[in-house]
Amino acid sequence: MSMATGFRGNLWQAGRHARSLARTLAAPLLPDDVLGGLHPLWSRRAPQARVVRVVRETADTTTLFLRPGLAYAAHLPGQYAGIGLRIDGVWHWRTYSITSRPGASLLQVTVTAVPGGLVSGKLAHDTPVGSLVGIAAPEGEFTAPTGKPLFVTAGSGITPVMAMLRSHDLSDAVLVHVERTPEDVVFGHELRALPGVRVIEWHTSARGRPTPEMLDELVPDRPAREVLACGPAGLLDALTEAWPDVRVERFQPKRADHTAGTGGTVTLSASGIVADVAPETPILTAGEAAGALMPSGCRMGICHTCVGKLTAGAVRDMQTGELHDAADQPGRPVRTCVSAPTGDCTINL
Amino acid sequence: MTMSAAAHLTDDQVETLGAELDAIRDEVLASRGERDARYIHSVIRAQRGLEVGGRAILMFAKFPPAWIAGTAALSVAKILENMELGHNILHGQWDWMRDPKIHSTTWEWDHADPAEFWKRSHNFEHHTFTNIRGKDRDLGYTVFRITPEEEWRPKHLIQPLTNVGLALIFEYGIALYDIEQDKIASGEKSWEEAKPQIKTTLKKIGKQAAKDYVLFPLLSGPNVVANLAANFTANVVRNVWSHAVIFCGHFPDGTETFEEERLEGETRGQWYVRQMLGSANLTGSKTMHLMTGNLSHQIEHHLFPDLPSNRYAEIAPRVREICERYGLPYNAGPLPTQYAKVWRKIIRLAFPGGHERYGAAVQRPKARVTALTRRRTPARLAA
DSSP states (O other), X not given: OHHHHHHHHHHHHXXXXXHHHHHHHHTTSOHHHHHHHHOGGGOSSSOEEEEEEEEEEXXXXXXXXXXXXXTOOOOOTTOEEEEEEEETTEEEEEEEEBOSOTTOXXXXXXXXXXXXXXXXXXXHHSOOXXXXXXXXXXXXXXXXXXXXXXXXXEGGGHHHHHHHHHTOOOOSEEEXXXXXXXXXXXXXXXXXXXXXXXXXXXXXXXXXXXXHHHHHHHSTTXXXXXXXXXXXXXXXXXXXXXXXXXXXXXXXXXXXXXSSOSBEEEEETTTTEEEEEOTTOOHHHHHHHTTOOOOOSSSSSSSOOSEEEEEESEEEETTTOXXXXXTTSTTEEEETTSEEEBSSEEEEO | OOBOTTTXXXXXXXXXXXXXXXXXXXXXXXXOSHHHHHHHXXXXXXXXXXXXHHHHHGGGTTSHHXXXXXXXXXXXXXXXXXXXXIIHHHTTTTGGGOOTTSOTTTOOOSSSSXXXXXXXXXXXXXXXXXXXXXXXXXXXXXXXXXXTTSOOOGGGGGHHHHHHHHHHTHHHHHHHHHTTHHHHHHTSSOHHHHHHHHHHHHHHHHHHHIIIIIIHHHHTGGGHHHHHHHHHHHHHHHHHHHHHHHHHHHOSTTOOOBOGGGGTTOOHHHHHHHHHHHOOEEEOOHXXXXXXXXXXXHHHHHHSTTSOGGGHHHHHHHHHHHHHHTTOOOOEEEHHHHHHHHHHHHHHTTSSOOHHHHOOOBOOOGGGHHHHXXXXXXXXXXX
């Protein structure tokens, strides 16, 4: 036994030395940069996935089959992953529910093109087989139920539930799926053929939107079930109010109000200082006025000394007029000397 | 005593000029896109290819043709890494791509000086206070007497020699300079403040040396000595080249320096004028521009430090046209000429005096500003 431990210990030591050697040889890059340079799917720090199959589900919804790189962690059914696309030279990230079951050789994400949506439109209509996309580690608390489930989904809200339904370890499940017409139902054929799941389709073109009371009538044993819901904010708000125990997944985080003019309360999370910022005032100026020790340099948007990470809310770059929203890119570095808040926001400074 | 080349401009003209330059900047910002992203990715690929290729060839460094080819490839790789990649990425020129691997906050370069220290001294101090005597430490790098306004001291006698030495060890010189060795010596910077910085720098230097002077030579087995010599040569080539390019940015004849009081209430237009008058370009081929990290477009770089470097060549004719229209000099020349002028200045100013040739131009006296306003519009502006 001591021999085995010794051998493992030596192996571990050798591995450590090899890694340290690789780091020194690659400096100032990381070994991972070298690997990623050789093959885009070999990078662990900037993981990518290749699109190997594209299936059109409905007119505006497409499933992408992805072969992730070496580093990809397994997901739990119901979790989502960030998908990154380089559009006009700029990386854009959005999160999508993973619709494939864990353990499947290919990862699936099902994307509905949002009208006017830059990333969803490109993913749904203009990402051919062979494309590379960025992929982030799976995340999310909306995972498979432990009890007897009732799923309430609407529209693309079916996507996180699909991974749960496909993983086949559900018993006596009920799915109420709300959609405009039978033709608009994503995964329609597959859902209707699912064994062991009672699927109730609710078509709003014929019946209008369901209320919690109507759903209670439809599924009388609802109080005995673990309810998981995903869909538009209106439906989820109504369900949360009527059934306090419901577990919901929201696709739309509460976004900063972009139209309400500029100015707002900036929370500087590292220092704990909160500053009220007047319209068109740089965060740097306001933060300093509130007594925060802010890094600063040229104060004219050149030197990038004052950069802080935007973790919540949105700011407007006063030089370019661009809006940076933490909902689109959490942790985005912003130059506080030329950025003004639009509504309340948090910066990691 | 010479007048500043901008002395004839009225306040209004300076602001109009500023607005024209702002418009160029806005235009480039609005058009940044896939083409630019492809450019920087292709430079990164080329640089890494050269580095890996060069190091692979140098595994056989005892064989003279391999030594020459490998050393050349590694030298070019190191130059590209420092100039077109490191300098420009650390400026934030590519931050807009939101690529965490090509970002000013995450990039580390093949250089003795840790990126974080260089960003502060260069991006902030030098680019904000460009050519302000007493404020821009890059004006002589605290070692050289590069303006006759600086009081002559006997130590300046050796500055031509110092410059030869600095060229050879340029990366270490920059690292020392960013620790602010002058401020430590004068007591302006405390040891407590300097110590962690010195530690970080020594760690970086150690890593660089371990790679270039220990590991790669050892990996080449019987070629160890030749391999080490190749690494050393590549580092020196990079040092000498970047020293030459960088000294040609602000020191050739005709570049103006300014007094600190100019900063008080300096407008955007005046800031642009200072950047233009204080910088000098290098002329040459596309390859030349690439190898200088586009610092051959020093004027454009100083006007717009965070525009992608591949755009400087594109906007250069327009900047030059603006200079001509406003009657401002656009200082540009081939590297040998400009570098010779820098050397002549360093040698001349090693001795007392030098005001006749190199004395700072007199800025427009404040009292006359209002009197001149709106009277001397150049013909082309008026038309």
